[in-house]
Amino acid sequence: MPSPVAHSLIGLSLGAAWLTPARMAIKEMPKIIWGLRRPLVLCIVAANAPDLDFLPGLLTGDLNAFHQGLTHTVPFVLAVAVVLRYVSRTWPKRRVAQWLFLIGASHLAADLLTVDTREPIGIMGLWPFSREYFTAPFSIFMPLQKQSWADLMRPYNWRVVSVELAWCLPLLLAVFAWKIKNSASLLTRRLPNNTE
Numbered sequence: 597m598p599s600p601v602a603h604s605l606i607g608l609s610l611g612a613a614w615l616t617p618a619r620m621a622i623k624e625m626p627k628i629i630w631g632l633r634r635p636l637v638l639c640i641v642a643a644n645a646p647d648l649d650f651l652p653g654l655l656t657g658d659l660n661a662f663h664q665g666l667t668h669t670v671p672f673v674l675a676v677a678v679v680l681r682y683v684s685r686t687w688p689k690r691r692v693a694q695w696l697f698l699i700g701a702s703h704l705a706a707d708l709l710t711v712d713t714r715e716p717i718g719i720m721g722l723w724p725f726s727r728e729y730f731t732a733p734f735s736i737f738m739p740l741q742k743q744s745w746a747d748l749m750r751p752y753n754w755r756v757v758s759v760e761l762a763w764c765l766p767l768l769l770a771v772f773a774w775k776i777k778n779s780a781s782l783l784t785r786r787l788p789n790n791t792e
């Protein structure tokens with residue numbers, strides 16, 4: 597699995613693509629994003645929710661003890677989307693549950709695209725309809741070393757996070773660039789009328 601850094605950036609990118617206006621002037625961006633902070637935080641929560649299965653592992657001293665089990669399934673992601681749908685009644689856009697489901701599903705997709713060295717390989721994403729473990733034919737993320745809290749500070753894990761930033765930050769920047777470009781092209785189309 598990737599770290600919460602990758603999951604959060606992917607969730608934030610999808611949330612920003614959905615929640616921000618189709619066109620944003622660059623100077624309006626900070627104000628718009630600040631105004632959307634609560635729903636964007638819930639997008640980050642949805643993107644990380646499947647990793648709640650680390651919490652019971654804290655009690656056993658092995659963070660992986662219950663990892664990539666029932667919370668890494670499509671029905672769990674759907675349940676989280678429905679719950680978060682009602683946590684905030686102030687969503688600025690429609691199709692809330694659908695987008696939250698997509699953001700939650702991005703967690704499963706990112707996990708599938710991560711090198712998995714721990715048996716059973718992959719995730720049982722379609723449980724209870726299938727007990728088959730799925731994994732992608734290729735990987736773009738490296739796995740975190742996370743047997744214990746001390747492992748999390750290892751230099752290897754900083755390399756893992758660097759790779760994640762290299763993949764995921766461009767995704768977020770691309771979303772903002774797309775919205776700014778839309779805004780600029782609208783301005784260009786309006787200019788001839790303004791000069792008449």
Ligand SMILES: [Zn+2]
Nearest residue numbers: 597646647707
């Ligand atoms: Zn996960």
